[in-house]
Amino acid sequence: MIEFSLADILSFLLLATRWTLALSAIAFLGGGIGALLLLLLRYARPRVGGRLMHLYVELFQGTPLLLQLFLIFFGLPKLGLDVSPLLAATIALTLYATAFLAEIWRGCVDAIPRGQWDASASLGMTFVQQMRDVILPQALKIAIPPTVGFLVQLVKSTALASIVGFHELTKAGQVINNATFQPFITYSIVALIYFAICYPLTHWSRRLERRLSPTGHR
Amino acid sequence: MDPQINKSAPMIELRNVSKWYDSFQALKDVSLTVNKGERVVICGPSGSGKSTAIRCINRLEQHQSGEILVEGVELTADFKNIELIRREVGMVFQQFNLFPHLTILQNLTLAPRRVRKMPRAQAEELAMRYLTRVRIAEQAHKYPAQLSGGQQQRVAIARALCMEPQVMLFDEPTSALDPEMIKEVLDVMVELAEEHMTMICVTHEMGFARTVADRVVFMDHGQVVEVAPPAEFFASPKNERTRLFLGQLLKH
Numbered sequence: 001m002i003e004f005s006l007a008d009i010l011s012f013l014l015l016a017t018r019w020t021l022a023l024s025a026i027a028f029l030g031g032g033i034g035a036l037l038l039l040l041l042r043y044a045r046p047r048v049g050g051r052l053m054h055l056y057v058e059l060f061q062g063t064p065l066l067l068q069l070f071l072i073f074f075g076l077p078k079l080g081l082d083v084s085p086l087l088a089a090t091i092a093l094t095l096y097a098t099a100f101l102a103e104i105w106r107g108c109v110d111a112i113p114r115g116q117w118d119a120s121a122s123l124g125m126t127f128v129q130q131m132r133d134v135i136l137p138q139a140l141k142i143a144i145p146p147t148v149g150f151l152v153q154l155v156k157s158t159a160l161a162s163i164v165g166f167h168e169l170t171k172a173g174q175v176i177n178n179a180t181f182q183p184f185i186t187y188s189i190v191a192l193i194y195f196a197i198c199y200p201l202t203h204w205s206r207r208l209e210r211r212l213s214p215t216g217h218r
Numbered sequence: 219m220d221p222q223i224n225k226s227a228p229m230i231e232l233r234n235v236s237k238w239y240d241s242f243q244a245l246k247d248v249s250l251t252v253n254k255g256e257r258v259v260i261c262g263p264s265g266s267g268k269s270t271a272i273r274c275i276n277r278l279e280q281h282q283s284g285e286i287l288v289e290g291v292e293l294t295a296d297f298k299n300i301e302l303i304r305r306e307v308g309m310v311f312q313q314f315n316l317f318p319h320l321t322i323l324q325n326l327t328l329a330p331r332r333v334r335k336m337p338r339a340q341a342e343e344l345a346m347r348y349l350t351r352v353r354i355a356e357q358a359h360k361y362p363a364q365l366s367g368g369q370q371q372r373v374a375i376a377r378a379l380c381m382e383p384q385v386m387l388f389d390e391p392t393s394a395l396d397p398e399m400i401k402e403v404l405d406v407m408v409e410l411a412e413e414h415m416t417m418i419c420v421t422h423e424m425g426f427a428r429t430v431a432d433r434v435v436f437m438d439h440g441q442v443v444e445v446a447p448p449a450e451f452f453a454s455p456k457n458e459r460t461r462l463f464l465g466q467l468l469k470h
Contacts (some may be wrong), residue, residue, distance in 0.1 A: 118278050119315035119374075123329035123381055124304040126297075133328055137319050 004180050010189065016172030017193055023168060024155045026090055031097020031154075038102040039109065044127055053102060060099030066160050068092045073164040089161035089168075093154065100150055108143040109135060148205030152198045159194075169193060227290030229254045229385050229416045230275060235284035237270060244270045245281065246440040252385075255414040259427040259448075262437035263463060268420045271437065272387045275418070276307045289384065305333060308378030312390040314370040316362035322349070322373050323358040326380045334381070341380075348376040352406050368399030372406055385416040392423055424467060428452060436460045 038056065041049030060068065073088035083091070112135050120130040162171035173190035177183050230252040237245040245267050252258050260268045273279040274286060277293055277300045286293040288303045317325050326345035330336040336344070349355040352372040354365075362370055371391055378386060388407065392400045404426050411417055411430040421427070427434050427448055434451040436444040436459070444457045455461045 113313075113315075115311060115313050115315035116317065119309075119311060119317070120329075121278060122276055122304060122307070122309035123378070124301050124333045125329060126301060129332050133332060134317055138317075141319075 004176070009176055009180070009186065012176060013169065013172050013189060013193060016167060016169050017197075019166070019168040020155065020158050020170075020194075021197070023086075023089055023093065023158045023161060023166075024151070027093035027097045027154055027158070028151055030090070030094035031101050034094065034098030035101035035105055038098065039105050040131070042102075042106060043109065043131070053106075057099045057103050060096055061103065065092065065096050065157055066163065068096060069160055069164060085161065085164045085166035088164055089158070089166050093157065093161075096157070097150075097154055100153075101147065104146045104150060105139065105143055108139040108146075111142055112138050144208050145205050148201055148208075152201050155197055155201075156194060227287065228252060229256070229289060230418070231285075231287040232271070232275075233285040233287075235271070235274060235281045235286060237267075237274065237279065237281045244440050245274070247284070248437075248440070248442055249284075250435065250442060250445070252416065252418060254384075254416055256432045257411050257415075257417045257430050258419070258433050258435060259431040260418065260420045260435045260437060261422060261424070261427065261463075262443075266437040267440040268437045269389050270440075272309075272389055272418055272420055275387060276304050276309055278309075301333075305381060306384040307387060308381055308383035308385070309387045310371070310374050310378055310389065310391045312393050314362070314367070314374045314394070316370055316374055316377070318362050321359050321361055322354070322365070325362065325373060326377050329377070330380050344380055345376070348379045349373070351379075351409075352376045366399060367395045368402045371395065371399075371403045375403075375406055375410075379410075385418070386410065388417065388419040388421065390420050390422070392421065422467070424452070424464075436463065438463070 038049070038053045042053045043049075069088060069092040072092050073083060073085065076083050076088070116134055116138065117130065120134040125133070158168055159170040161168055162174065165171070167175075169190060173186055177186045180186060228251045230250075232248050232250045235245055235248045236243065248267070248271055250258075250271075260271065262268045270279055274281045275288065275293075280295075288306060291299070291303065293299065293303055316322075317328070320328065323342060323345055326348065327336075327338070327341040330341040330344060331338060346355060346358065349358055352375055354369055354372050354376070357365055357369060357373075362373070365373065375386075375391075391407070392403050395403060400423070404423060407417075407419070407426065408430055417430075419426070419431075431448050433445055434448050435442055436451070436455075436457070438459050444451070444455060444460045446455070451460075452464065455464060
């Protein structure tokens with residue numbers, strides 16, 4: 001039987017961590033773009049997008065992420081579309097992130113006083129100008145802590161991709177465990193790696209929050 | 219296509235304007251004509267529809283029946299039409315509504331640069347001119363929260379003026395101010411009136427109404443109850459409700 005050193009285990013896990021990071025980044029970016037589009041739809045005149053966004057958000061927040069992943073990974077091939085584990089995980093996490101970020105950001109935009117809309121409208125600004133120059137810069141400040149909070153959530157959610165066989169950190173942990181039969185050490189290391197990713201994020205969000213709180217903010 | 223602005227038409231015309239919030243009727247057949255260069259003060263008890271009426275003029279609120287014309291152009295649901303009219307109609311709010319994330323100078327230059335597509339240097343020159351007029355030029359690089367209420371409201375007036383509007387709407391501009399700051403804002407408004415800016419002003423400042431208004435409008439329960447020149451309005455109000463309202467104001 002081959003013995004694995006701690007260094008072997010660690011390097012194997014760290015290589016798989018790249019996929020966890022990549023999946024998180026893609027889902028966050030994709031979700032961010034999706035959420036921004038939903039948000040513009042929600043506030044644009046005429047206001048038809050509100051109901052649509054609401055339905056989407058409810059649907060994705062009201063069902064388990066694991067189920068969404070199964071639907072895409074096992075469901076799409078039934079429709080004749082072949083999806084790899086990476087593609088399935090990417091689609092599922094992006095759709096999921098879109099729903100949550102849209103809801104978080106909607107709350108932040110709604111928190112901007114109505115007077116800001118009134119004042120910018122009375123100056124003749126268009127909807128896009130109002131959003132870009134007046135509403136979003138202010139909403140951004142209050143959006144950072146909950147957004148980074150969700151990013152942490154998203155990083156941890158990528159572990160679900162291991163179930164459809166995507167080789168990210170958790171899957172790598174399982175593989176190692178199957179070879180070494182040392183679940184406590186293996187999964188402890190896996191947990192520590194997740195923590196090492198998430199902790200700096202929360203810390204960073206707190207610093208950003210402090211730096212972005214301007215002299216001019218009420 | 220931009221609607222044609224008619225230079226000889228009255229500045230603002232409301233014809234039988236009505237508005238409902240669900241089943242509550244906020245405006246009942248409001249008709250009012252304001253000519254160019256005219257200064258009109260609207261007063262009335264709270265909930266009388268006076269703020270709603272002026273917010274309809276630049277479509278911050280939507281009226282459901284009747285017509286509103288700005289320089290002869292009817293206000294419709296069309297975006298282009300609304301944006302065109304808003305460029306000609308400046309507004310000052312009770313709560314100032316300055317943009318807290320921008321400096322005073324940026325507050326003033328934002329709309330001229332974005333809406334009028336003015337180059338930055340030109341917009342800043344314009345902004346400094348108006349800041350000087352409201353006697354606050356030295357604060358140009360501060361943020362709104364660093365200014366007093368009276369200063370913020372003067373900035374808000376300058377911000378609206380930077381769009382070089384044809385008419386200015388004031389929605390209770392001094393109601394949120396501490397007493398010692400009311401005068402500095404009223405002084406700026408009086409100067410504006412002396413330059414023959416067309417103004418519609420919702421206010422409880424009866425001293426202001428007496429000195430600058432060409433006509434005073436009294437509203438109650440969503441209706442225009444009485445319109446008269448200030449001398450006549452204060453000396454011999456015709457309507458019972460107007461007398462009651464003025465009686466209550468003067469008691470204090």
